[in-house]
Amino acid sequence: MSLVVPSSLLNLTSSLEHLSLRSCNLQGNFPSQVFQLLSLQLFDLSDNSHLGGNLPESSLSSTLEYLNLDSCQFYGSIPDVFGKMQKLTYLSLFNNSFDGEIPTSIFNLASLSYLRLSSNKLRGPLPRNISGLSFLQEFQMDNNFIIGHVPSWLFSLPSLSYLELQNNRLTGPIDHIEMPNLILQGVYLSNNGISGSFPSSFFRLVNLIAVDLSSNNLSGTFTANVLSKLINLEDLDLSNNSLLSLSNNSIGVNYSFPNLRYLRFSSCNIQKFPSFLRKAESLLVLDISKNKISGQIHKWEIEGMSLASLNLSYNFLTGIDLFAFENLTQVDLSSNLLQGSLPILSTTSDFMNLIISGNNLTGEIPYSYCNLTSLNVLILANNSLGGKIPECLGNFSHLSILDLRMNKFHGIIPNSFVNESQLITFNLNGNQLEGILPRTLGYCRFLQVLDVGNNCLYDTFPHCLGVLSGLKVLILRSNRFHGAIYNSTPAFYFPELRIIDVSHNDFTGLLPSSYFKNLTGMRDVHEEESELVYMGTGFSTVSYPFYYDDSVMVILKGSYVELTRIPMAFSTIDFSSNRFHGHIPEELGELKIPEELTSLTFLSVLNLSHNKLEGDIPHGKQFNTFSNDSYIGNSGLCGFPLTKKCHNEEEPRAPPSKFDEDDDSAVLFNWKFAVAGYGCGLVLGLSLGYIVFVTGKPWWVVNKVEKYQQKFVRRCTHRHKKRKTQKPNQKPNQRS
Template sequence: MGSLIWFSQILCLSFMLLQFRVQSSSPSQSSLDSSPHLCRPEERSALLDFKSTTNLVDNWFCTPRPIIQTWNESKDCCSWEGIACDKRNGHVIGLDLSSNCLEANLTTNSSLFRLEKLQSLNLAYNYFRYPNLSFGFDRWKSLTYLNLSRSGYMNGSFLFDEIFLLPKLVSLDLSNYYGLLLDNIKFQMLAHNLTELRFLILDYVNMSLVVPSTLLNLTSSLEHLSLRANTWRTQIWVPMSSPAPTLAATPSPPFDLQNNCLTGPVDHVEMPNLILQEVYLSNNEISGSIPSSFFDLVHLTRVNLSSNNLTGTITPDMLSKLVDLEDLDLSNNSLLSLSNNGIGVNHSFPNLRFLIFSSCNIHKFPSFLRKAERLEILDISKNKISGQIHKWEIEGMSSLYYLDLSYNFLTGIDLFGFGNLEIVDLRSNILQGSLPILSTTQDSMQHLFMSGNNLTSVIPSSYCNLTSLKVLDLGNNCLGGKIPECLGNLSDLSDLDLRMNKFHGIIPNSFVNGSRLRNLNLNGNQLEGRLPSSLGNCSELEVLDVGYNSLNDTFPCWLGVLLRLKVLILRSNQFHGAISNSMPAFYFPQLRIIDVAQNDFMGLLPSNYFKILKGMRDVAPADKAKLEYIGDNMQAVKLKAKYIFQALLRRGTSPLSRGASVSPIALKFSVKVVMKGLEVKLERIMTIFTTIDFSSNRFHGEIPKELGELNSLLLLNICHNSLSGQIPSSLGKLAELESLDLSSNKLEGRIPEQLTKLTFLSVLNLSHNELVGHIPEGKQFSTFSNDSYVGNSGLCGFPLTKKCEPPRPPSPQFDEEDDSTAVFEWKFALAGYGCGLVLGLSLGYIAFTTGKPWWVQTGAVDFLLRGDLATVAS
């Protein structure tokens, strides 16, 4: 939601700046265009001096090449990027350094204040500091546009003392200016001094000391006012006019107090000369019912009261009074209901285009909307709507292209004939029977979500006519039959989820060349045969999950050519044979999750294969900080936002004036991994989640030391195999490892002390092996229980009850005078030396003649070290 607000603000500010420059087309203002007139030497010098005092700070919102780096002494400064000059006299009148990530001090003597003819200044998204309480703003008497959004930090309100010195300001943006405080007195001064102000944005400014009624002093001149997230904690009021405003009434700026802490019921202030059109109060703590007088504001066009504590019932009669209403968002008010009472009245809603009632208390589909012919977006998800939705209830919504009814209790819906529908979300209902029939004219359908229902039948062949289809989500149903071959011909299809159904037969081998398929989930069906070779045509494939089927194939090394593949799940099938140890170095470069558990793979673990898994090695800290999910690609996560923006752009309006509460509608590709001995379902997979699960197969031989190079690995599970040898000490280099399961193998020797370096290790299972010796102590090893070591009779120490024998004391010291003792000791030493020499030569001869170091396998060396010669001899 934060990134959506940021994007909308930037877009709106661009519109405002463009509008401001067009409307203020005085001779000096119209000369903002670059011209061949040489800029004045003193102003060029001022710009170069300012450049020399700045540093560059790396951040995500910076432009790839800060324009200040392009400034050059040998060029006319009027031709420099970000500079606009007056055509007549060469004065610099426009400076735009936004998103340059510049770091500098702006003192009274800053060279920037020498640009005294400046009319437009944009320093947004930089890092400026103001060490003085007095600056040089008073020299910018002609400044009309000032944008300091997210451009620095100030502890206090001193900046406003300088802003008051700019009487010609038309547009002011101080949003996200950290530490900035605006009290009630200075807010009144702002309204009194800046009489030309038409655009004012103070989002995220501390205005906790401002009395909200003071805003009334601004309504006469402003065209746009945004005061989001200003930490107000007070009862909310709304300026309301009488139903019949006077002839002198003028439209007010948008009433935008989103993301504050406003409480209590909605009150109102009567203002007969005011026409209120837009109200945005989302993300507050407003309670009580919406007052009936609110619906007398007949000129309202856009209303957002989402994410509050509103109660009561809204009827069609109330809404019908708002004849100009276009956008209405009342979502996330769990006690607010929508009634169908009064549906006999002729409710036409001629202008309604955007309606969101998600997460309210709605029990019936609002059929009174059937005549809303311009309605484009309808979201009534996460409610208590039950039963069947008939065609006559929605057939009048001829412009509808976005319909979200997910997370309700619907048993059926008729979608046939809606030719404009592009996205339909019916997830998590109790839909029964066959899949909804779609007509051949519905080729505009792009996203169809119907997972988590009780649908039975096969997939209709008509779905293959949806040539624009990008997402088909039918998982967690009772669908059967064979997967239609023609689905592979849909070249635009990016996400196909058919998991947890009853599909049988083979996976279609019809994926076309150039397919855009990113996510394919067929987990939990009854599919047989081999993986189709045509998957090699899906160069954009990121997730392939065919777990829990009956596929019978060898390891698909050929999938390594899919350079974007991040998740490969083959769990619980009939895959068999050895995994090749000679794959090319460029195979599987981005693989993050590999799960081949519960199959019939055999042979040695492929050491060279582990070498090429670059996606599990050296993940950069910056990548770890990104909260991104595999398969989302950001476009899917913001699918709703994308469609809402498209709707707004169709109308040529600014997204900032909406503030719509849009929630992600991403197709979640979950996987199941074994952690702490239990199978855990990950609903969404973070890009930094890395796991290797080769458990429950027939692998033998030693654990490859190459596994220790995968230093970004979080989970390693190779239990229930026939692995032998010692635990490689290189596993101690897996610094990010959180879960390690080596249980139920034939591992021997001691537990490496290097494993104590794994400070994130929370799960360790070494049970049912042949390990011996003292269990390492300290750090994470002090947190593991007996269950981590059970079935290793040779282990001792904490947390086991078996104590380790204390080490033998060193040989006693003796004096040279104790000749008898010395002679006695040396006799035994020489005797042992002789026996050891004979035994060593004998063992060497056996090894040379037989070629088999049998004592390693039988543990003879260990017996030798303990002096158990009788056992060795046997």
């Protein structure tokens, strides 16, 4: 109904009782007079995202029982016009742009059973006292800007089942509850600034099923005794309350948790593994990551637990017997102090996610892991594992993420990937792998990230991967790839590629201008991708969401930088330190540096240094943002930003400076370049700061960086010396 003029609805008969225009694509400002039809009982305008306007300042129809304006574009304040609407049982204004304070007349509606004002811009505090809402069953006011304390009357409404106030700006302690509601089932107050300890009256809400108070400033100690009082509780999330702790003083005491299924205490200053949870026979998900649990978790502490998902990442663990868990399907032990071999897993478990990165593990991947045919995720990065990569991993059709980077694996990469492979991320960076890149990777039609940089591979450019329509990251850096990249039939090659790094290899010939024409993923950045959106993979297992952020090492301003999260708007092309050459006359439209690159306006980094390129450097658009570091070591190049002039050129082609003449630090500035830079800087800064602050282990970060830099500086130096001693056409005999 996009062509229907909303004002035509004013001709509706005054005796109309039910009016539903849900999902009709109405557009423009809605006439406020319709809200005042004298006989109107049900009015549904929801899901008309192009419809807007203000609610009328005069009274709405007193006959209304159901009013739904979800997901429109209504704005302005909500007028205080609900005083005479005593028949109203359903009021939902979800996902609009209403602002200002909540009108007090809403809290006095005697018949209201459903109130949803979520996802607006509402401000101010909730009232301290109310006289209505005796029949209210659901109170949803999340994702607004509500301030002040959490008033006690919210927990005393006699009919309330669900209370949702998450993602607001509530502060202070939870008020003492005089008359606790005995039917309240769900309380969601996460992402606020609520402080203080729990009032003892809170634990008299004995019918609570789900409680989410994560990401607040709660303090005190949460004991097994208190937890056992909530006998119907199934889901408890108290994560990210750094002053809160979980006591383990219940050894030998017979507490019962008959219904507890999901327990999350991440970042809560926990010192010991809560062994009393062995008596929570229904517990499926336990997240106690980012705490201070140290040493060995003994078998007696976990024996008998029927967990399906266990997250102990970012602690100080030195050992745990995973074989004691018979039903475990998802485990995250990343960033601990585990040593020795990979843990032996129960053969009765159908493992889906196994994450043990960032430890001190040694040895090989056990052959028994070939029985884990249900694996979705296998992340063993940043350890000291060695041996060969098992051939069976390529046969896992369900495997989505295989991350083995920064280990000591050697031998060849398995060439056993199957047609129905679900592989999305394949990261082997920083190992000692040899041979060729397996051609069966071309079967992995969902592949988005392929990183085999810093190995010993000896191969030609993998043209077969060009048909992978979703490939976004291709890193072949620091191997022994050789030969020409150019392909005479590159139809639809790499359409979604955002990052390509083939630097420090032995590629020769001309730069492949035909490839650059097809890099639509760099050229056609969608509007939503220009915001801070990241590459990654997400899915749910055992009712617990899992999200993996892709990360890569790139060279920025001559230094290795790890992007722990890759912004979708970030693009880089690094062809440096190869043997590209050639100059073809411009009038024939042939290659110097391809003019096609100038249209890649979101390209953040371009590195063509240390090749044998010749001719004019293209100018305009994104090329005006690159410094001379992008082209050094190409004696045949000329033009801006290099000082070397081209033929018939008197001055370097530089755009006029927008800085003062006396500003010695004047630099070229491009907003798109700056946004990408700020995005990466924000990611790196926040990630590093978070790790240091939360883990308290800045020495770990320092050691990782120094170890990585020393390793690759030695390798690059050795390779550079070796190249200097070789003849121009001589192939290297072995990997440096």
